[in-house]
Amino acid sequence: MKNLLLYLVLLLSIQGFSQSNAVKAEVDTMNIRIGEQFQYKLSIDGTDNVIIPKLQLNGLEVIDSLKLDTIQNKLVQKYILTGFDSGAFYIPRQQIFIRNQAHFTDSLLINVATVAIDTTKVKMFAIKGIKSEPYRFDDYKHILFWVVAILLLVGSILYFALKRTNDDEVQTSEQLLSPYQEALKGLKVLDGKLLWQNNKIKEHYSELTHIIRNFIERELHVPALETTSEGLIESLADFNDSNTIIAEKETIDKLNGLLKQADLVKFAKSKPLAHEIEADRNIAKYIIDNLKPNVTESETTEVDLEPVIIVEKPIVKKPSLLVKIITITVIVLFIATIIYSVSKTQPILNSLKPQVTDVR
Structure with a gap:
C-alpha cells in the first residue's frame, strides 16, 4: 500500500513537471498605465x-x-492586451x-x-452644446x-387669369371694330405678311x-363663310x-371672278402672275367699298323719331396684372400657412389625447 502511494506521488510530480515545461506564459511588462498596451506571449x-x-x-x-x-519546433502565440480600469489584475492560468x-x-x-493630471496646467474649454444630427x-x-x-396652384391660377384677360382684350378690340374697319385691317395685315412674294x-x-x-357675313348678314362660291354669288344676286x-x-361679277380665281389657286394649283395677284388685291378692296346693306328712308325716319336716351355706363377700372398676381400669391401663401400649421399641430393634439386601455 505504501509502495502504491509512493508511485502515485512520483507520477503526479513527473506530470506537473512536464506541464510546467510544456507551456509558458510571459509579458513584456507587469506595470502599465490606463490605456497602455503590453504583450502577452x-x-x-x-x-x-x-x-x-x-x-x-x-x-x-x-x-x-x-x-x-x-520557432524551433515550438509554437508561439502573442496577444496585445490593455486595461482601462486602474488596479491589480491577474491573467488567470x-x-x-x-x-x-x-x-x-x-x-x-x-x-x-492611473495617469496623474495637473488641472492647473490644463487649459479648460467651454462646455459644448448638444450637436444635432445632420438634416436629410x-x-x-x-x-x-x-x-x-x-x-402648381399659382401657375394654374395665373395661366387661366392671364388667358381670360387676353381673351377679353381681343374680344373687346374686335367688337369695337365695324365690319368695314375689320376688313380694311385684315387687308393691311395680309399685305404685311408678304405671302405671295x-x-x-x-x-x-x-x-x-x-x-x-x-x-359680307357681318355687313350683309349673309352666311358667306359656310357657303360655296356659286351659292354666295347667287345669294348676293x-x-x-x-x-x-x-x-x-x-361688283358682284368682280367678286365672282375673284372667288373663281381663288378656287383655281387652292384646288387646281394655279399660279397667277404678280400683276394678276395685285389686281385681285385691288378688286377685294373695291368689293369691300361697294357692298352695303340697303337702309330705307322709312326705317331711318322711324329711328330718328324715336327718342334716344343715352345712358353712360360707369367706367369700372379693372385691376392691373401685377395687382392680380400679388393678390393671388398672398391668398395662396395664407392658405399654405394654415395647412402647414394644422399639419404641425395635429401630431401634438394626437399625443395629448388620453390613452384608453380596454381591460376585459
Whole structure:
C-alpha cells in the first residue's frame, strides 16, 4: 500500500513537471498605465495536435491577436492586451491541450496605474452644446411637396387669369371694330405678311377670300363663310334684285371672278402672275367699298323719331396684372400657412389625447 502511494506521488510530480515545461506564459511588462498596451506571449513545446482555446481574462481586454509562429519546433502565440480600469489584475492560468492532454500556464499579475493630471496646467474649454444630427432629405420632404403644390396652384391660377384677360382684350378690340374697319385691317395685315412674294400664293388667296367672306357675313348678314362660291354669288344676286343690298352688277361679277380665281389657286394649283395677284388685291378692296346693306328712308325716319336716351355706363377700372398676381400669391401663401400649421399641430393634439386601455 505504501509502495502504491509512493508511485502515485512520483507520477503526479513527473506530470506537473512536464506541464510546467510544456507551456509558458510571459509579458513584456507587469506595470502599465490606463490605456497602455503590453504583450502577452504563450510558448508551447511541440507543433502537432495542439489546441489553444480562447484567452480568458479578468479586467483586461484583448486589442489584437498576432499570427501564430513556429520557432524551433515550438509554437508561439502573442496577444496585445490593455486595461482601462486602474488596479491589480491577474491573467488567470490558461489551459492548452497538447496531444489531448491539458497543460496550464502560470497566472501573472498586471498593475494598471492611473495617469496623474495637473488641472492647473490644463487649459479648460467651454462646455459644448448638444450637436444635432445632420438634416436629410426626409426632413424637408413634406416642405418640398407643399412648395410644388403651391407652385402648381399659382401657375394654374395665373395661366387661366392671364388667358381670360387676353381673351377679353381681343374680344373687346374686335367688337369695337365695324365690319368695314375689320376688313380694311385684315387687308393691311395680309399685305404685311408678304405671302405671295414668298411663293405662298395659296395661303394668300385663302386669307384674302376669308377677309371678304367675313365682311359680307357681318355687313350683309349673309352666311358667306359656310357657303360655296356659286351659292354666295347667287345669294348676293337675289338680295340685289330684292333691293336688300346696294351693289352694282359689276361688283358682284368682280367678286365672282375673284372667288373663281381663288378656287383655281387652292384646288387646281394655279399660279397667277404678280400683276394678276395685285389686281385681285385691288378688286377685294373695291368689293369691300361697294357692298352695303340697303337702309330705307322709312326705317331711318322711324329711328330718328324715336327718342334716344343715352345712358353712360360707369367706367369700372379693372385691376392691373401685377395687382392680380400679388393678390393671388398672398391668398395662396395664407392658405399654405394654415395647412402647414394644422399639419404641425395635429401630431401634438394626437399625443395629448388620453390613452384608453380596454381591460376585459
